[in-house]
Amino acid sequence: DGGITQSPKYLFRKEGQNVTLSCEQNLNHDAMYWYRQDPGQGLRLIYYSQIVNDFQKGDIAEGYSVSREKKESFPLTVTSAQKNPTAFYLCASSPLLGATETQYFGPGTRLLVL
Amino acid sequence: QKEVEQDPGPLSVPEGAIVSLNCTYSNSAFQYFMWYRQYSRKGPELLMYTYSSGNKEDGRFTAQVDKSSKYISLFIRDSQPSDSATYLCAIRPGGTSYGKLTFGQGTILTVHP
Numbered sequence: 542d543g544g545i546t547q548s549p550k551y552l553f554r555k556e557g558q559n560v561t562l563s564c565e566q567n568l569n570h571d572a573m574y575w576y577r578q579d580p581g582q583g584l585r586l587i588y589y590s591q592i593v594n595d596f597q598k599g600d601i602a603e604g605y606s607v608s609r610e611k612k613e614s615f616p617l618t619v620t621s622a623q624k625n626p627t628a629f630y631l632c633a634s635s636p637l638l639g640a641t642e643t644q645y646f647g648p649g650t651r652l653l654v655l
Numbered sequence: 656q657k658e659v660e661q662d663p664g665p666l667s668v669p670e671g672a673i674v675s676l677n678c679t680y681s682n683s684a685f686q687y688f689m690w691y692r693q694y695s696r697k698g699p700e701l702l703m704y705t706y707s708s709g710n711k712e713d714g715r716f717t718a719q720v721d722k723s724s725k726y727i728s729l730f731i732r733d734s735q736p737s738d739s740a741t742y743l744c745a746i747r748p749g750g751t752s753y754g755k756l757t758f759g760q761g762t763i764l765t766v767h768p
Contacts, residue, residue: 545698547698581760581761582760583659583743583758583760583761584743584745584756586755586756599755629696631699633698643687643689643701643745643756644701646691646698646699646700648697648698649696649697649698651696
């Protein structure tokens with residue numbers, strides 16, 4: 542089955558700890574995205590990537606980092622600099638940045654601070 | 656002013672009702688309009704996509720875009736309890752900013768039997 546997988550489903554972070562959220566897609570999509578969702582605020586873009594080894598900051602990139610070493614993978618690291626990391630994190634992909642195609646989402650990872 | 660405004664609700668309707676969900680936006684550069692449905696603790700799924708003013712119908716769902724008023728709507732006919740979810744509008748511009756979506760806050764809908 543084609544799709545986007547995110548792991549883990551739930552993640553707990555201790556103070557001062559970096560944690561990495563996994564996102565994998567087998568849709569052969571070029572572009573990948575990370576969003577953060579908080580209650581009452583919709584989705585906010587953290588980072589996005591158009592091609593391998595290239596990525597751009599979104600609207601709320603501070604305290605986060607990403608890599609794109611493979612087309613199918615786009616992991617997100619929540620660093621200790623992110624002071625309010627508790628949220629629902631969503632990964633998305635789209636076939637081609639610039640086409641009329643829209644984005645398809647994974648099931649999400651819920652991050653909680655201990 | 657937010658680029659996209661969406662009434663967060665919550666909205667509660669009886670089964671069979673017609674539901675109207677709405678978003679307004681401020682930037683006339685936005686050219687592509689989407690509606691996503693998100694069930695609790697799940698990722699959003701695309702419901703409707705359109706890029707022109709007017710109506711687009713898909714089964715019980717109709718998406719309406721009025722670019723002159725910067726207003727988009729999603730209508731659900733004969734609503735069912737399975738339609739209970741959060742509905743998100745999403746908009747993106749054309750040109751070089753393609754790919755980056757701007758989302759509304761989401762409207763929480765409950766359809767009760």
